[in-house]
Amino acid sequence: MARYILYTTLLASLMLLYSCRERIDMNLNSAQSKLVIGGYIATEPGRYTITVTGSGDYFGQQSLSRFEQAEVSIDGVALTSDPLQKGHYHTEPDFSAIPGRTYQLEVKVDFDNDGQKELYSATTRVPQQVNLLSMMLAPATKTDPPKTLPMIGILIFNDPKGANYYGAHLYISSAKDSTNQYKKYQITNSVSKYFLNLFGPEVEDGSAISFPAFMISRKTEVAYRDTLVIFPLDTVTLELNSLDEPYFCYLDAAQASLSGQNPLLAKPPGIIPGNISGGALGCFGSYTISRRQQVVKYDSNTWTDEQMERRFGVAWREIFK
């Protein structure tokens, strides 16, 4: 974690100072197409999805194959193929994984087009539940006067004995919008935005720890071309996940692949390790969920009067008296 914060801050600064970027043409060889099976289950009731797709060349316009005729099951219970999203298979809407239990995923699909479905499988053991004791929003800078944004979210919890693998999700809900239409943004809606605890599985062994995750700025990117502007009274929710080891390793490698070849920090890229049998790519994983939330406080150093007036109207000072 410390590694992550310190590194990214340092690197971003140096890159800003020196570098320029430009798109280039590269000729890359074609890779043999492979079956890709991925997905996860978690301890919160919900509809979980397994995807069955194929890999393709890195560059190129051709769409990646999606397999809609597969038979997908978890512990013998069949998943339903999504008619709108090819290659997506869903559990029942109230599925929840039980901590400590092992689940088996089976996928039968005719990937090699020989008229016969091949069997691919994977197992995941759901980690024991780890609950958040509390959360904090700490100012990220020691500026004088202090500013409340950007902030670092800190998750506080008791780490069970043994190797544990943590990650965190971030959600922000808008209090103002919620008076009309409740909007909840899952900021970490992709693997590259998910926050993995990089301290190592045994470092915090058995102790109460604070796990700092996410730099939350006044403008936080939500998704493509969608920037969420954070204001006082918005609610920040932090979600702690305790992941099974193969899934953690898979996400860690996936993030390394996505973060690129930075010469200062790069990990040597390779085939992302998974747990699907039969030579398929991807991973079937599980994790536990625990959440805490906090309302963002008003701070005069963070928001200008004009911004507050646009957001809350001319009488905004009355709200924040």
Next chain:
Amino acid sequence: MAAERLTMSGYMYDSSNGEPLIGASIYVKELKQGVVTNVNGYYVFTLPEGVYNVELSYIGYATQRHRITLSRSLSKDFSLEQQRVEIAEIVVTSDDPSRRLEKPQMGVEKLPISDIRKIPAFMGEVDIIKAIQLLPGVQAVSEGTSAFSVRGGTPDQNLVLLDGATVYNASHLMGFFSVFNNDIVKDVTLYKGDIPATQGGRLSSLMEVDTKDGNDQRFSTQGGLGLISARLLLEGPIVKDKLSIWGAGRTSYADIFLPLVGNNSLSDTKLNFFDINGRISWKINDKNRIFLSGYWGQDFFKMQQSTMFRFSNKAATLKWNSIIQPNLYVSTSIVSSWYDYNLEAGTDLLTGAWKAAIEDYGLRHEYTWLIDNNNKFMAGLSSSFKIIHSGNAELIQDNADPLAIDVPVSQSLESAIFVSNEQKIGAVTLRYGLRFSLFNNIGPRKEVLMDENYHKIGSQEYAAGAFYNTYWGIEPRVALSWRIIPTISVKASYSHSVQYLHLLQTSTAGTPLDVWIASNPNIKPQSCDQISIGYFHNVWNDNLTLSAEGYYKFLHNVVDFKDFATVILNTDVDTELRIGKGNAYGIELMARKQKGNLTGWISYTYSRSFRTIPEVNQGMTYRSPSDRPHSVNVVLSYSPLKWLSIGMNWVYATGQPISAPEGRYIINDFGKEEILPVYTGRNQYRMSDYHRLDLSATFDLNSKNKGRYNHEINISTYNTYARKNPWMINFRTDKETHEQYAEMTYLFSIVPSISYNFKF
């Protein structure tokens, strides 16, 4: 009865400042024999009784002729005067071209600081490592770095010595400058493979940087002022001819330009370095000399009062040179070096700190015995104790216990005894030597235990002071030079070397965040067998030297990383490493012109470097990061007028190997589809080729009236035609079109600079 053999010995100095002259020639006409001074300016000759005409010469200095009557062994020092002549007559190399033909050593490059100063410099800061990177067989690891690769090796396979003390990270400002202040450097020698038996511990090269002795005649000052840095050297005698001292400092002010970037977040950013060098040299008497030299340099980066990064080098050398007999010379030195870095970031509630360091304390005792004019024998021993703090990170929280990663400290002792002899037999010169190296891991230490698949299965603790693991190596070094005719020689050499220290760096850019580890029960020492052959030809009265050298290296126990290895702050880092073998081979061609208005060199290098490690790249042989098949260096200096000197470099190298994805697939965890790249091999692609042109013009401001005060202005451009040389390549997905693309990051366009240098 044979005539009695007498010795003539002494030192040769620069008359203006008392600096010893290294490599100066003493030629006895009657015998048609010559010797050159050693690194301390010392020479010794064995002659029969008689009267001799002796010619003393050193490039850039007026030749002296003396008639010497030798009736008994004689100790005699000489002082040569610098020639006050056209700048162009100061040639590109101080290494006597004729002597180069005779030396059995191969792959040795010597660069005097006067030549390095002529090379166009980045931001006007003359840099010896940037100059070294222009030599054949030497390649910058990437744009803007001080790390370099020699003959397909990795940067950690280069031993860099400053007055005998190891420099573990020779970079400032993330590598854009080196730690060597050019004002204090006397001489730089790079051994590209055939490292003498007297040195060891690295596989690829030895770079020896010697600082100047100091002016024991008068006080003087020199320095310079550039766009982002300034430097000053003060030197002079405390006791004339006996005791001299100098001190030099350099500081950067790169951050003063940051507010001009227009980014408010950078306005209070600090980005600086400084370094301080000093040396006291004491000529106790004709036979004993002592010097104490020291270095301290530090880089400092601070951003928005919350993030601070500092890295620091320290080195010190205490050396005693003693002449026991005119032909028996002893050198004893105590050296220490230290490299550390410290990265801190914090909030009001939470502070993170990451520290790492390597300490090195060494002792060296070495004898040089000139048995006769045809045999130079050396023997000695060395030992160095290393303490490696691979990493310690701590999160300090206001209301909770600190959270820490503490990678165990490693202690080791690396020792060696060595013997070597250089022998002349007619037109053949032989150099043969043997080095026996011994390595011990010393407790306390907890070593990880692994199964055959590198999975951790436990750990083993060793008590404090316990010598719990030992490796040793026998390292023969043999070289031969055959001077076929006075202007042509052929050479061949074989060397075996062992390396017990490894730099774990997934980076290709020479980051200061180094993680060094010593060999241990899991990580065996790396070793290398290198065979070289060479052809050397001097033409135009030694004015043009042509050389062709070929080499082949067999590398054993090469260390690389598994896919997605986590190296930094990993308490079980051994599980991330994979061991295998490697090979490298190449040809280096060079033409060097050394006299006249136009001097410089043109070189071409063909160099390949591969690794084969069972668990990497599916066990198939792959390119090492240093595999750059073709490189060309054109380094020219032209002095059309007394007051003007023009410099030019053109550098070309095949692109750096990189891994690139050949496939892609969709990952749909957490709600939004994301494209993951599929990497199928390691280093199977390359960045585009690297090339750039640097130009400089130096205006001597008082060329017509040379006096005590001399000054010049240097104007230079780095990357003159603004080539966008890739520093890294990333593979990304377009947010609009969702298509994949490759994106190059480059560091520099054209970088102009101006600097003012003075000396008085």
